[in-house]
Amino acid sequence: MTQVxxxxxxxxxxxxxxxxxxxxxxLRDQLELTGTHVGCDTSQCGACVVxxxxxxxxxxxxxxxxxxxxxxxxIEGQAAPDGTLNTIQQAFQDHHGxxxxxxxxxxxxxxxxxxxxxxxxxxxxxxxxxxxNICRCTGYHNIVKAIMAASGQDVxxxxxx
Amino acid sequence: MPKDHGIGASPKRREDxxxxxxxxxxxxxxxxxxxxxxHFLRSDVAHGKINGINTEAAAGMPGVLRIFTGADFEGVxxxxxxxxxxxxxxxxxxxxxxxxxxxxxxxxxxxxxxAVVAESAAQARDAAEAIELDIEELPAVVNMKAAxxxxxxxxxxxxxxxLCYDWGFVEENKPAVExxxxxxxxxxxxxxxxxxxxxxxxxxxxxxxxxxxxSGDSTLYTTSQNPHVIRLLMGAFVLGIPEHKLRVVxxxxxxxxxxxxxxxxxxxxxTFAAKALxxxxxxxxxxxxxxxxxxxxxxxxxxxxxxLDSDNNFIxxxxxxxxxxxxxxxxxxxxxxxxxxxTLMAGNYKTPLIYVNVKAVFTNTVxxxxxxxxxxxxxxYQLERVIDKAARELGVDPIALRRQNFITEFPYATPVAxxxxxxxxxxxxDKLEEMADFKGFAKRREASAAKGKLRGLGMNCYIEACGxxxxxxxxxxxxxxxxxxxxTVRVNAxxxxxxxxxxxxxxxxxxxxxxxxIAEMIGIDESMVEIVHGDTARTPxxxxxxxxxxxxxxGSAMFRATEKIIAKAKKIAAHLMEAADADIELKxxxxxxAGTDKSVAWGDVxxxxxxxxxxxxxxxxxxxxxxxxxxxxxxxxxxxxYACEVEVDPETGKVTIERxxxxxDFGNVVNPMIVEGQVHGGLAQGIGQALLEGAVxxxxxxxxxxxxxxxxxxxxxxxxxxxxxxSCATPCTHNPLGVKGCGEAGAIGSPPAVVNAxxxxxxxxxxxxxxxxxxxxxxxxxxxxxx
Numbered sequence: 030m031t032q033v034x035x036x037x038x039x040x041x042x043x044x045x046x047x048x049x050x051x052x053x054x055x056l057r058d059q060l061e062l063t064g065t066h067v068g069c070d071t072s073q074c075g076a077c078v079v080x081x082x083x084x085x086x087x088x089x090x091x092x093x094x095x096x097x098x099x100x101x102x103x104i105e106g107q108a109a110p111d112g113t114l115n116t117i118q119q120a121f122q123d124h125h126g127x128x129x130x131x132x133x134x135x136x137x138x139x140x141x142x143x144x145x146x147x148x149x150x151x152x153x154x155x156x157x158x159x160x161x162n163i164c165r166c167t168g169y170h171n172i173v174k175a176i177m178a179a180s181g182q183d184v185x186x187x188x189x190x
Numbered sequence: 191m192p193k194d195h196g197i198g199a200s201p202k203r204r205e206d207x208x209x210x211x212x213x214x215x216x217x218x219x220x221x222x223x224x225x226x227x228x229h230f231l232r233s234d235v236a237h238g239k240i241n242g243i244n245t246e247a248a249a250g251m252p253g254v255l256r257i258f259t260g261a262d263f264e265g266v267x268x269x270x271x272x273x274x275x276x277x278x279x280x281x282x283x284x285x286x287x288x289x290x291x292x293x294x295x296x297x298x299x300x301x302x303x304x305a306v307v308a309e310s311a312a313q314a315r316d317a318a319e320a321i322e323l324d325i326e327e328l329p330a331v332v333n334m335k336a337a338x339x340x341x342x343x344x345x346x347x348x349x350x351x352x353l354c355y356d357w358g359f360v361e362e363n364k365p366a367v368e369x370x371x372x373x374x375x376x377x378x379x380x381x382x383x384x385x386x387x388x389x390x391x392x393x394x395x396x397x398x399x400x401x402x403x404x405s406g407d408s409t410l411y412t413t414s415q416n417p418h419v420i421r422l423l424m425g426a427f428v429l430g431i432p433e434h435k436l437r438v439v440x441x442x443x444x445x446x447x448x449x450x451x452x453x454x455x456x457x458x459x460x461t462f463a464a465k466a467l468x469x470x471x472x473x474x475x476x477x478x479x480x481x482x483x484x485x486x487x488x489x490x491x492x493x494x495x496x497x498l499d500s501d502n503n504f505i506x507x508x509x510x511x512x513x514x515x516x517x518x519x520x521x522x523x524x525x526x527x528x529x530x531x532x533t534l535m536a537g538n539y540k541t542p543l544i545y546v547n548v549k550a551v552f553t554n555t556v557x558x559x560x561x562x563x564x565x566x567x568x569x570x571y572q573l574e575r576v577i578d579k580a581a582r583e584l585g586v587d588p589i590a591l592r593r594q595n596f597i598t599e600f601p602y603a604t605p606v607a608x609x610x611x612x613x614x615x616x617x618x619x620d621k622l623e624e625m626a627d628f629k630g631f632a633k634r635r636e637a638s639a640a641k642g643k644l645r646g647l648g649m650n651c652y653i654e655a656c657g658x659x660x661x662x663x664x665x666x667x668x669x670x671x672x673x674x675x676x677x678t679v680r681v682n683a684x685x686x687x688x689x690x691x692x693x694x695x696x697x698x699x700x701x702x703x704x705x706x707x708i709a710e711m712i713g714i715d716e717s718m719v720e721i722v723h724g725d726t727a728r729t730p731x732x733x734x735x736x737x738x739x740x741x742x743x744x745g746s747a748m749f750r751a752t753e754k755i756i757a758k759a760k761k762i763a764a765h766l767m768e769a770a771d772a773d774i775e776l777k778x779x780x781x782x783x784a785g786t787d788k789s790v791a792w793g794d795v796x797x798x799x800x801x802x803x804x805x806x807x808x809x810x811x812x813x814x815x816x817x818x819x820x821x822x823x824x825x826x827x828x829x830x831x832y833a834c835e836v837e838v839d840p841e842t843g844k845v846t847i848e849r850x851x852x853x854x855d856f857g858n859v860v861n862p863m864i865v866e867g868q869v870h871g872g873l874a875q876g877i878g879q880a881l882l883e884g885a886v887x888x889x890x891x892x893x894x895x896x897x898x899x900x901x902x903x904x905x906x907x908x909x910x911x912x913x914x915x916x917s918c919a920t921p922c923t924h925n926p927l928g929v930k931g932c933g934e935a936g937a938i939g940s941p942p943a944v945v946n947a948x949x950x951x952x953x954x955x956x957x958x959x960x961x962x963x964x965x966x967x968x969x970x971x972x973x974x975x976x977x
């Protein structure tokens with residue numbers, strides 16, 4: 030066991046981990062931040078996306094020890110302290126961008142990373158960027174719409190509610 | 191102005207707040223004090239005899255608490271099947287035993303052989319690698335046709351063959367169908383495969399077993415669509431635990447799509463082991479395990495023949511299907527290719543004579559059971575494909591051919607034993623023609639051609655039977671369960687309501703939509719209604735959520751319970767206002783006496799029920815809580831018309847979906863936003879089936895694409911924005927809400943439209959391609975073009 034220390038959602042966190050412990054396991058099992066999910070074991074689904082030093086990372090593909098000293102941000106850190114959802118989270122609710130909610134944390138974290146590098150992405154750019162995030166419920170329609178809306182684009186012309 | 195509350199409004203989903211802020215409570219988020227972890231050692235061969243399992247080295251590994259094998263489960267029941275089919279000779283289907291852990295033989299890759307319970311998940315996994323297996327590999331039976339041949343290796347030695355059943359429907363129709371085919375002016379024949387799919391809800395299955403030594407009660411937390419069904423099946427048939435000593439909790443569940451209906455061995459194991467070890471035992475499936483242990487879907491091989499007269503009227507239909515059951519009978523597996531498939535073969539058409547034959551086959555593959563649509567997509571696909579092929583052969587417009595044969599009068603009794611209560615197939619087709627802009631297609635085709643792409647337009651209709659179903663009917667058909675739903679409505683003294691429902695929400699948004707119904711009935715704010723589901727200790731007996739039944743059946747139970755609440759509340763109000771019961775009206779959350787200005791608020795009546803100082807105690811009991819069980823008198827029959835436009839790249843065979851339009855008749859709609867979301871999701875799964883997905887076994891029974899690296903799940907860039915519409919509504923006539931169900935329509939209705947569109951694209955370029963089996967991968971399309 031080795032001690033690992035990092036900042037998670039602005040709070041110092043540390044714990045003893047095995048060399049093989051994945052960042053996602055550290056977050057879920059030791060810090061009890063269970064909002065980050067594990068949907069596959071081949072780094073494909075993106076339910077585990079968090080931000081490490083501002084970059085979107087699949088936390089199932091990174092060892093906890095590799096995050097030593099890092100600033101980690103998870104879905105639990107996205108809303109304001111009073112619970113007010115951030116712009117992306119709110120857009121997902123407004124546009125029904127989630128159903129079962131399992132892929133949602135990863136989708137929100139990926140969307141945040143996308144909008145940071147591309148503040149007004151086109152539909153095609155959004156779909157392309159989400160290549161590493163799988164959703165089985167929504168058919169992506171309302172996820173893409175929510176991200177467009179979160180970026181300030183008018184989505185009223187897009188079909189459906 | 192759209193409504194802003196009640197039935198027909200689209201309030202934001204209340205459950206979203208917890209899902210969006212990472213505070214959902216999925217089964218894997220549950221960790222109990224003292225919890226141990228299990229790892230299942232699974233067979234890596236499809237068929238083999240277990241000669242020995244040496245667990246000695248593994249048992250001594252760090253953290254290992256105990257290793258279980260099949261021998262530990264000899265006194266335990268078999269995982270039961272919930273539906274018995276009677277074959278065409280009146281004999282019951284062949285029903286093999288399904289042990290919790292393999293006994294004597296392994297029958298598919300993924301069959302659990304041993305279970306290591308350890309202090310940590312990693313230790314359990316490490317120790318499982320140290321178990322020495324002596325398995326004599328036997329020839330695997332993978333192909334259904336080969337499995338049915340004389341002398342084929344048997345999946346189950348104690349059965350007479352690999353044939354589970356040979357079902358004829360309706361057997362008495364067969365001679366008349368044969369005769370009609372002989373008289374037909376034209377017969378169109380199509381052989382096709384309905385590809386095997388893996389449901390793949392994003393949340394893998396998880397089970398946590400717990401045992402309370404003080405009370406002797408067992409609790410199972412599990413990723414289920416129907417916790418009461420699991421309690422009944424596991425308690426009564428596998429572990430012998432009476433229902434009052436067993437609690438099953440299905441908390442937030444990350445998607446189901448059918449595969450979380452069934453009772454699985456891992457659930458029984460965790461419940462059993464928790465008692466044996468006196469510690470909670472948790473299992474979390476990896477995605478790799480999910481591919482080889484979650485029940486798969488579809489996997490039919492079909493020959494369909496459509497007979498038409500000289501005026502292009504459909505006069506008879508005949509189908510011959512082999513349906514893969516896999517190695518064991520999953521909970522509802524036998525019903526899918528039979529009652530959920532054969533009864534839908536009339537589709538939207540007045541074909542007078544239909545005969546359906548289905549042979550269900552055991553193979554050394556993962557069990558196959560219901561997946562979104564379950565039987566109805568298989569029926570729709572073959573029917574709508576053969577109609578399209580017939581239109582091409584006859585040189586007639588595929589829409590006109592369909593319209594000519596539409597059922598137009600309701601109720602309509604089909605020749606395959608169901609009675610459609612309502613529908614208006616011309617209306618949804620009219621709507622589709624408008625939405626999909628068929629008139630503009632020629633121009634779009636020209637634009638595609640200018641880019642070197644072939645554009646195709648495909649459409650189809652669908653009908654489905656939802657809201658399963660009258661218990662007395664399904665009992666006659668072989669169901670070993672009733673299929674009602676229940677609800678308890680508890681009104682608190684301060685006027686708020688808690689509704690305990692047997693329906694389960696795993697993405698459908700019941701916590702938002704169900705209160706819309708109740709709030710509208712009473713005239714109060716939706717925030718006063720809370721929905722409780724997913725816990726057998728907190729809700730009355732329920733049958734759960736599948737087959738698009740939650741609102742049609744569960745919602746009707748809530749409706750009836752709320753009616754009882756209102757009836758009692760009116761008596762209380764009448765007493766308070768010294769009026770006759772019959773004169774009391776409820777509107778906008780207040781009771782009034784007709785023709786007077788006397789009124790008493792909802793909250794005051796509720797308070798009186800619990801503080802009965804001024805109360806008709808000689809007439810009614812205090813309290814305001816009612817339960818209703820609703821058993822539907824018929825299925826519901828959602829229907830619709832779908833259109834797809836594709837572009838095919840002739841250089842590579844790659845198909846892209848350019849437009850998809852869906853016109854559905856769901857009857858009345860409670861929450862349009864949620865309904866449209868359900869359709870979107872179904873469309874993506876149907877498009878996935880048509881273009882991308884398909885579980886592939888090699889001849890040795892190895893699943894070749896058992897990961898997201900290999901099994902092509904639809905991604906955001908594989909699908910377009912969809913156009914959906916549900917304005918053509920013919921309300922269901924036999925449930926109080928007039929609702930039909932919307933959860934599966936998209937997955938049922940979309941595959942034929944996609945395939946019809948690709949065929950249209952290829953034929954437009956002069957390619958004589960009449961069929962390509964799904965998934966229409968670039969290689970398959972390219973080969974068909976150059977074949």
